[in-house]
Amino acid sequence: MRVQTEEWRRFIPGSRMYKGKKTLFYNGEILYVFAGEGYRIYSQEERNSWEVIVVLPGVEVIPELNFRGCENLERVIMSDTVQRIEDEAFSDCESLVFVKLSRNLEYIGGYAFYDCTSLISMFIPPSCTEIDKGAFDGCTMLSIFNVAQQTQIGERVFANTALIRASPSEQSRYYNHGAVNEWVKNINQGEEYKLHRACSSFNPLEEIIYEIVKRKGPSALQKKNEIGLTAFDYLEANPFANIEIDQRVLLKRYVLEMMGETV
Structure with a gap:
């Protein structure tokens, strides 16, 4: 029998150690059901052990609430098949510092990364047509945000972030969403x-x-x-x-x- 290499094993779904990090190789399961059932498949203890999530090729949607509160999650790497991140999918992941989004992502749901307090940067692919309400609200360290002009940005997406604190707009004190969103899009224009x-x-x-x-x-x-x-x-x-x-x-x-x- 041929020995399984690390490179081959990374395409097998499941939770295991990989390159010294507890890693979930995610293949699209619904891990959380809102209507009273709570977490499925993995216990909260197991969820809290994950340091890396690798979203495998073929996954198109990250379901709502799926990874909420994975308190030791540091890195998320998505395959380019992912098109949607639903509401609160990664909310309250307080250790999250690095996210590589799908190049074909189309939608980021409401409060998808809410209160990811260690997240510093986010690069949104040009394919993304909409970032919904409060997607990055509470990401207190978020200061680098790259997004295309055509992307529609909802209300309070940058509330309680380093970006909003750096905004020179007087209107931002009262959170004029349109003014703040346009300012973020144009930080590096010219x-x-x-x-x-x-x-x-x-x-x-x-x-x-x-x-x-x-x-x-x-x-x-x-x-x-x-x-x-x-x-x-x-x-x-x-x-x-x-x-x-x-x-x-x-x-x-x-x-x-x-x-x-x-x-």
């Missing part, structure tokens, strides 16, 4: 933040990043947007970045090229 946008894209390329640095000069690397973040702050947080760029190497390449030399 020619001066072109490098920020390149580092926030869903396919950041080293050559494009370098060409922007070459055109704008090394100071572009230190340029901060209105909430105090550099382009590389976005690149380092970007779950879709398949590249690692050392700023020192980038600067060395720039200097040598300006001197007529090659790396």
Whole structure:
């Protein structure tokens, strides 16, 4: 019998240790029933042991309340088949710090990530047409949020987040949803933040990043947007970045090229 490798085993549904982390390989089961039945399949003790959730290929919907209150969950990685995250699916996951969404996601439900108090960044794919009410309400550390202009954002999506605290809009004190939502969408708009946008894209390329640095000069690397973040702050947080760029190497390449030399 052929020995099962870790790479092969990661496509088998179930809860087990994987690369030193307690991981649920999720295949679409309904894990919570609201009408009095509570949790199904896994006990609360087992749910609290999960550190990573990998959503397997073929899953299209994350049901409502499915992972609510998984208190030690740190990372969620979704296959690109996921199209919907329903209401409160990941609410009250207080240790959650990293989420890689499906590139084909269309909808994020109401309060889907409510009170995920450790979540710092979120990159919403352009395919997402709607983020429903309060989806990130209570994510007190959320400061990096990349979202397309065409995505419809509901009320109180950014309530009680670092983003709302950084908002310069006077209207935000009274939570004018439209004003806040438009401000979030436009944080990195304009020619001066072109490098920020390149580092926030869903396919950041080293050559494009370098060409922007070459055109704008090394100071572009230190340029901060209105909430105090550099382009590389976005690149380092970007779950879709398949590249690692050392700023020192980038600067060395720039200097040598300006001197007529090659790396």
